[in-house]
Amino acid sequence: MIGRFDKQTRVVILTGAGISAESGIQTFRASDGLWENHRIEDVATPFAWQRNPELVWGFYQDRRRQLLDVEPNAAHEALVELEQYLDEFLLITQNVDNLHSRAGSEKLIHMHGELEKLRCEECGVVVTAMDEEYLGETFVGCHQCHNERLRPHIVWFHEMPLRMREIDVAVGDCDVFIAVGTSGHVYPAAGLLGLAQACGAHCIGINLDPPQNVDLFDEFHRGKAGEILPEMVRKWTGRP
Ligand code: OAD
Secondary structure: OOOOOOOOOOEEEEEEHHHHOOOOOOOOOOOOHHHOOOOOOHHHOOHHHHHOOOHHHHHHHHHHHHHHHHHOOOOOOOOOHHHHOOOOOEEEOOOOOHHHHHHOOOOEEOOOOEEEEOOOOOOOOOEEEHHHHOOOOOOOOOOOOOOOOOOOEOOOOOOOOHHHHHHHHHHHHEEEEEEOOOOOOOOOHHHHHHHHHHOOOOEEEEEEOOOOOOHHOOOEEEEOOOHHHHHHHHHHOOOO
16 A cells, blocks of 8 residues: 655546535435436437437536535545645546535646536637526526527537546556546546556545446545545645
């Protein structure tokens, strides 16, 4: 098991829905998860948006409004402490909530998009849209062009995740790769562990249940991120 990190240790973190579970945000694949009550084909594909935009809009507006009622937890905060300790650090999240940035993470990539933002498919503008006028049930139009419907700035199934080149370079170059709260079901995110392992990184997993690619970790810690991660960060940074 790895001990204390030097400040020069290059660390890349990948987080998934499990890190926000203790803040009260549902994960996707648990028995009471989001994909139990909603079919991916109905709410999380470009075809769903074409076929039934009202349903898709309503699904994401509920999740956008929920951001006003949740707070970052001890696991989000521990990653901020780790970022501040290390010279080279990158946090890649599959999560579309805003809890990492609200906790204070700065070196952060939202590879699956962000609930806080809406995007115009006509002119490409992306707006941060959490004021009351943007949080209702009716569609909102683009201020920059004639498009009457902004879409959620979310990477849907059949779409490419964001900033993959930067992600691949960082994962390929890191010394330590840590995955927290992700089931390892959705690619390309799930493939980053294999890439890190192939490039010689020490790979650490923290998850409530063993994820499907658990055998690729050099160390696996089973339990809640909010309990395990603060303790591990104290050990890695040597801070009390
Ligand atoms: P999942 O719902 O597939 O997996 C969440 C994982 O977190 C599970 O393995 C749980 O065991 C674990 N978990 C739950 N509570 C935890 C806790 N307190 N501490 C630690 N681990 C905990 O969510 P993701 O792997 O993030 O994509 O899903 C990946 C992608 O699939 C999402 O980004 C989303 C979804 O479809 C899109 O919408 C494009």
